[in-house]
Amino acid sequence: METLNKVACGFMFVLVVAFMCGSRPVSGLLNTYLYINNTIAPNTDFTYDCNSTAGNFDEYTLNYMHEWHTKFENFGATTKLWCSMWWTDKNGRQVKGNSDIFIGNRDEERCRYLCKYYAKVDGIYLHNSVKNKLELMYAWPK
Numbered sequence: 001m002e003t004l005n006k007v008a009c010g011f012m013f014v015l016v017v018a019f020m021c022g023s024r025p026v027s028g029l030l031n032t033y034l035y036i037n038n039t040i041a042p043n044t045d046f047t048y049d050c051n052s053t054a055g056n057f058d059e060y061t062l063n064y065m066h067e068w069h070t071k072f073e074n075f076g077a078t079t080k081l082w083c084s085m086w087w088t089d090k091n092g093r094q095v096k097g098n099s100d101i102f103i104g105n106r107d108e109e110r111c112r113y114l115c116k117y118y119a120k121v122d123g124i125y126l127h128n129s130v131k132n133k134l135e136l137m138y139a140w141p142k
C-alpha cells in the first residue's frame, strides 16, 4: 500500500509538471493579445493593413461588429504595430488614416496583455483596462 501510494504520488507529480509545462510554455507568458473590433456603424466595413516589428499582416476587412485578433510578445516593451485603415462614411466619402496602433512602452500600462481596439466614427479607441474605459487614441483626419 505504502509503495503504491508513493508510485501514485510520483505519477501525480509527473502529471502536474507535464500539465504546467504543457499549458504554460515559457515563451507564452509574455504574449500580448490585440483585438480590433469594427463598431463604426451598421453596414459599414472597416479595412486595414497592419505591420509590426514582429512581422507584417495582410489586409483585412471587418464587417460591422466583427473582430480580428493577433498575439505577439511585447518583449522589453519594444513591439510596435502600425496600420493603414479606411472605411466609407454615409455620404460615400472615404475616411482614411495611418497610425501607430500599439506602442509597446506606452500601451503596456494601458491594456497590459489584453489590448482591445475599437474603430468608431471619430477614430480608434483602446480599452484602458486600468481605468476600465475607452480612450480615443487616434482621430480620423477631417
Ligand SMILES: *[C@@H]1O[C@H](CO)[C@@H](O)[C@H](O)[C@H]1NC(C)=O
Pocket: 037, 038, 039, 065, 066, 067
Ligand atoms: C465588438 O464590440 C461590440 C461592442 O462592445 C460587441 O457588442 C461585439 O460583441 C464585439 N464583437 C466581437 C466579435 O466580439
Ligand SMILES: *[C@@H]1O[C@H](CO)[C@@H](O)[C@H](O)[C@H]1NC(C)=O
Pocket: 049, 050, 051, 056, 082, 083, 084
Ligand atoms: C506593410 O508592409 C507591406 C510590405 O512591405 C507594404 O506594402 C505596406 O504598405 C505596409 N503597410 C503599412 C501600414 O506600413
